[in-house]
Amino acid sequence: MNTLFSIILQTVLLLALSPLISGCIKNWKAKLQNRRGPRVWQPYFDLVKFLRKDMVISEHASWIFRAMPYVLFTSTLLAGLMMPLVNVSAPLSLFGGVLAFVGLLALGRFFLALGGLDAASAFGGMGSSREMTIAAVAEPALMLAIFTVAITAGSTNLSQMLLAAQGPTWKLLNPAHVLAFAALFIVLLAETGRLPVDNPATHLELTMIHEAMILEYSGRYLALIEWSASVKQLVLMALLVNVFFPVGIATDVSATALGLGLLWFVLKLLALAGAVVLVETSNAKLRLFRVPDLLSAAFILATLALLSTFLFQ
């Protein structure tokens, strides 16, 4: 009963909070560029607008095109349910740890890329090809950084990793964790389509990745895809803030602990969002073939993180 309750609560939290983070990033970015920018609530209105619109579906598309938004939405939510957000024990932590988390995100991406190819447009193919390439280069860095933490914690279970991080041995400036955090931050930028890798603000044909894949989508399918994208962003950010800065996470289920945990969680997310905004405004987009350089830098950072667990034990 308790688990059921926490599953429902966390689903609601994921769905409710994720557009706000996207909105904040958009708004702050505009502020930094001396524009007024959309309100932070704008993504909510966008989702409702998309949900109310009619859909146009390509005549070439098959059932894959129609199934994709559901698969993406469900798999992203499932991944989100494995991530401890406010409380240290995630609702589905028994069903899978960090490996299943990465696997579910990959499942969503797999179908997203197929959806891009299905409409027979060259844009979709281009987007799918680039998305899968960048994901492939980002994956080793992501996994190695995660392994570094998992090895220290002795488990791939995210709740266990958080518990280990809360133990007395945890230090803020553990070199392994600093390096792994840096690696994961770069991966976060790549996985959520942020600036030096992909530009979320444009529809420029030659540079777009995520937008190219979903060009043929409209109406409620588009709403599901956009919502999944922001949930994915939220859970990846939660991975960074909760594993590396386990401050204020509730360890029991009392109302005060949960309330305090939520407050801390949102504060940490906003701080990380601020960092993303700074990086996005101060960097230009990289050429597609320079992106692997950035991601191999992340891989090297993760390797160094691993080496330093070995050296500073």
Place this chain on the structure above:
Amino acid sequence: MDQLSSNLLLQIALCAYCAGVVGSLLAMRRERIANLVGFGCSTVAAVSGIGAALLALTVEAAPGAAPFELWPSLIPYLQLKIKLDPLGAFFLLIVSVLGLALSLYSFGYVRGFYGRKNVGVLAAFYNALLLATTLVFTAANAFFFLIAWEIMALTAYCLVSFEHEKTETRNAGVLFFIMSHIGTGCLILGFLLLFQAAGGQSPGDYSFDTFRALGATMSPGRRDAAFLLFLFGFGVKAGIVPLHIWLPEAHPVAPSNVSALLSGVIIKTGIYGLTRVLFDFMGTPPNWWGVTVLTIGTISAVLGVLYALMEHDLKRLLAYHSIENIGIILMGLGAALMFLHTNHPVLAALALIAGLYHTINHAVFKALLFLGAGAVLHATHTRDMEKMGGLIKRMPKTAFFFLIGAVAISALPPLNGFVSEWLTYQSLLQGFGTTDSLVRLMFPLSGAMLALTGALAAACFVKAFGITFLAQPRSEQAAQAHEVSPTMLLGMGLLTGACVFLGLFPTTFLALLGPLTQQLIGQPLPAYLVQADGWVLGSAKAMGGTVSTLGIALMGICLLPIPLVLWLFFGRRTRVRIGPTWDCGLRGLTPQMEYTATGFSKPIRMIFKALFRPRREVQREYDYSPYFAKTLRFESHIEEAFVTRLYRPLNRTILRLSRRMRALQAGSIQAYLIYIFITLLLLLLFAL
């Protein structure tokens, strides 16, 4: 009666395969009858093979099936002894499950050969191959094993060269033949070393029972030599890098049901051999064995998938993926060897299970994908992905089966590829704590490479599925494709079911592997492997991490109402229109405007340029400016570095040497007599 039954079923299977060989040869002139008899017999044999394997792994696991003689031996040293132990039974299960699905598929598939090729011969060789493979997995004597091994290689060669009127096929067949025999040569030497260590006197010294844990009594030099010989010999068959070059040539040219058998089972005989020798015979391994196997596994996995990405021939792409998956299996086995060295039997059991579970998983989804490719080939008469497209509307069921296979091989939850890679990750991660030396860095680094492999495999199967089945047909053949016959669909459906079962119920299946770890490592399954009444798969320690694919799948279904609720709230009045794809204001999209398979993998080709060294040629004809070309010809070509840098120079050297040697064979009898005389003298000197 229990004691007898797995042996009885095995004997029935062997007899049925023999009947299949004889029957289909007798009915050669009547192709319909040959088809029915040949593949009917193999279906029966496969079913009873499954029964034998399951019995041997469950009720008869504790006492162990009694060995029996297939035939009273006529020659000394040659005992045709068969023993169905847990390891053999596990591989017998793989070959029988695949044999069943492939035989059903073949009923429909070989109709494509009617009037063109001799179906009776195909069915006979097919049965012979299954028979030989079954014997390889159950033989309990090195001599008998090698004979079965050779029959397997020869029948496989005949099946690869089945469509021998094509030059490509003949060349591939010869390459397969040569590589396979180099491997067998190494195996013979390896077994001779073991024979010597076992005493080398009585005929019984060739039996696997005397080889058991023999490694402990061998001198380190001989033991290492035997390890290298077996690694090479079985490695050729398994297709490890750099001994893999025959694999992407030979597997695609065979008929698709045979390709599935080759990639699904025959390369696994290499894995069987390695497991048998390294875990059963060799005793506690030195550290460098495990390190070598893990390294080879990692390299094979990454290179296999990278070369697969560059292919746009559907069956070659799948063949390269076999190299990748053999690499993943070897990662598990290598880690297990390292854990045995550091005396961590529980972890060794986990890693061994991971490797063997991936073995059966790969067999199932790779066979499924090859059957899917065969169905596509059957319908479009081409293997070139650039000529396909839009098949999901023309062959919906095949497309669905292929999609399941693609999700499974890309190691995505909740299907079976994910489960075995999860186990591999777990054993690699927990391996970090087993030793204090720098070697432990290998575990997470191989884990990272496994992640790279998985992500690249996903990219490759987005390409393989997306370009083949989605969007508009790129050629006339693809546009006119039709769904294949029901028996072919049944074969694919069976394997799809197996993928789903192995994915969702890993704890049920892994219980079968308990006798196996007991036999090879002397350790039952790790205690934390099965948790929460079989709902959750764990790892080797209490808090190490858990996964439940069934839970993920059920939970996913529970989450599906959310979009429905959203629709009820906001979108009930929305309508769906079917319209053209956005074409930038042109007059409609044509298939030429679609993304191609080559284009899809271009970014990866660019990133790994140093490895691929692509050769490209662009010719433009233009009047005013190169930007307005009248005609454009583009050619891009990739040759494997191993072929150009290793095998071709080697080949040239061998040819040059043999030209020199030709002078010896001048044709004069006197000279030959002198050679014989000198040889005799040398031998006598040697004997003194």
